[in-house]
Amino acid sequence: MQVKDIMREPVTIDKSERLGHALDLMEKNDLRRLLVTNKDKMGGIITMRQIARVLGTRKSLGMPASSLHVASATMDSVIKVLPDMDVQDAMVLLQKTGVLVAMDGEKVLGWVRPREILAAINVSGMASEAMRFPLTSNPNDRLVHARRMMLDRGVGRLPVVEAGRLVGIISERDVAKSLRAFRDLNDTASKQYARIYNILVSDVMTHDVKYVYADTPLDEVKKIILTENRGGLPVLSRREEVVGMITRRSILDYLVRNG
Helix, strand or coil: CEHHHHCECCCEEECCCEHHHHHHHHHHHCCCEEEEEECCEEEEEEEHHHHHHHHCCHHHCCCCHHHCEHHHHEECCCEEECCCCEHHHHHHHHCCCCCEEEEECCEEEEEECHHHHHHHCCCCCEHHHHCECCCCECCCCEHHHHHHHHHHHCCCEEEEEECCEEEEEEEHHHHHHHHHHHHCCCCCHHHHHHHHHCCEHHHHCECCCCCEECCCEHHHHHHHHHHCCCCEEEEECCCCCEEEEEEHHHHHHHHHHCC
């Protein structure tokens, strides 16, 4: 199986567009990244994580998301591959990045994300074998602290735990949408900072959390992730304690380790 057999057409945005438009496109297409173009040529990738990073920086305080350009959150480091690359080789490369872009010269043919890999590959085992150690948040934590943990540790979501029990989940998307909403109030920089600093995780987290158990078969986990387009799921023990997080990337890492 080759990259051309599983690649999909990417959703693109020009680097001159506004961050608000990028968020709207991601929301419309249920995506966490977009391919950035520059005069119809590939210019990089913009991700929900990068938007959350930019919207949370002090130097851009006082500026609404509608005034910030896509270029301010674009990453230039994109791994380009040939369409006839073997999928097994693509899996190894994907451990270093969130997307591979298949190209023919300067022409973009498609992209491959962990989602495309999972849809094409059979998995076996249990959730406990592919989960990662869970970084967690508390409902009373400040949003800025949860954001910093996500950025520092390179994770897209945090289970929210209170008194040892799962009560919610917060994602990069929740962070970016919340920061955008407060920025669009057009307050002064100092007022924006005060408002944003006082947002709690409980204010923006998702309460109705989908989760799996440590002994849930991986093929069942994969089905949930693909059919419901979930980036990751908390993993619970049978005592209802959070023992891990399983994501598309962690399953990919598991497949490479056991390939």
